[in-house]
Amino acid sequence: MARFRWSDIQPxxxxxxxxxxRFKPAWRETLLAYLxxxxxxxxxxxxxxxxxxxPYxxxxxxxxxxxxxxxxEDFVARARAKAEAESLQGVRYVxxxxxxLPFADGSFDAVTSYTxxxxxxxxxxxxxxxxxVCRPGGPISLAEAVAGLGGITFDGIDQLEGQETYPGAERYRTLRGRLRAGYPSAAPGVGSASWPVRALWALMADLGLKALELNAWGHVAAPDDRRTPPEERMKHRELEHVTFVQWLDELLNGKDFRVLSRDELLELRELSRLRRDWSAEHPLWDWEGSLSLAALGYKL
Ligand SMILES: C[S@@+](CC[C@H](N)C(=O)[O-])C[C@H]1O[C@@H](n2cnc3c(N)ncnc32)[C@H](O)[C@@H]1O
Known part of the structure; x- marks a missing residue:
């Protein structure tokens, strides 16, 4: 059986x-302090x-x-390619x-993990x-997103029920609703923490870390906010469409017609395109927001 890769469920x-x-340049000093x-x-x-x-x-x-x-491995290859393309200093990936962990005891001054x-x-x-692998006295931090989506979904379009939106909107909602209900764990947005941060924080205490601290930061991103440049708006819309169609294509290529028939999957593919095109012409107050918590402690 092929090995599970996170990139298969979360592009x-x-x-x-x-x-x-979540990692805005203006917040860098604060987030570094939290970690x-x-x-x-x-x-x-x-x-x-x-x-x-x-890199942040x-x-x-x-x-x-x-x-x-x-x-x-796919994530690591991508991270390395980006670092090389941008000539990043002080970053390496394994x-x-x-x-x-393939490192000797006490190899690092600090160890962190985000989600x-x-x-x-x-x-x-x-x-x-x-x-x-952390040196004695070094900080160890676990940060998790405790609320929020994995990306902007433009679900606002689908909540304009009774309004005229893109052609086939009602049909799109029905088919996508069936799909999401049929494959709950494959739906976009997977990757949320399975362990509450409270439990992780308790683990830190249990493993003997000292001077524990808990901090939080949050963000909201709205593509149609006037501060978002037009190309970024389109990037959000395109990405939402492309990742959904990727999932449909996987089902089509794998001949997985347990939830939707082949014709229905093809129909949904086309509806997603119409929806993307409509949303490109119509500003929506759609947004993504999340809250991240960082738990920090020091190795004795
Ligand atoms: C929710 S993603 C977060 C990725 C990254 N920290 C971010 O926020 O963009 C979880 C990550 O944990 C990685 N992962 C899962 N199990 C792992 C393991 N046993 N050892 C190392 N990494 C693992 C996955 O490959 C995935 O990249």
Missing amino acids: AEVLEESRAA GLRPGMHVLEVGCGPGTLA LAAGIAPGSVTGLDLD VGDAYA GIGVLQDPRRALAEMVR
């Missing part, structure tokens, strides 16, 4: 889009995905460095398992590994 583009809104990070530190980020946080951290801790680790530990079956084991 890199969705992570990149949602994280760009206990200071310039000059050598930091490990566990579950780094396609390189959404590591590296820009704030120069002349230090960030090592991003992830199990998903493929590895959070349960068996990388809460998705695991056994976060305690992974956290114990994070503690092991």
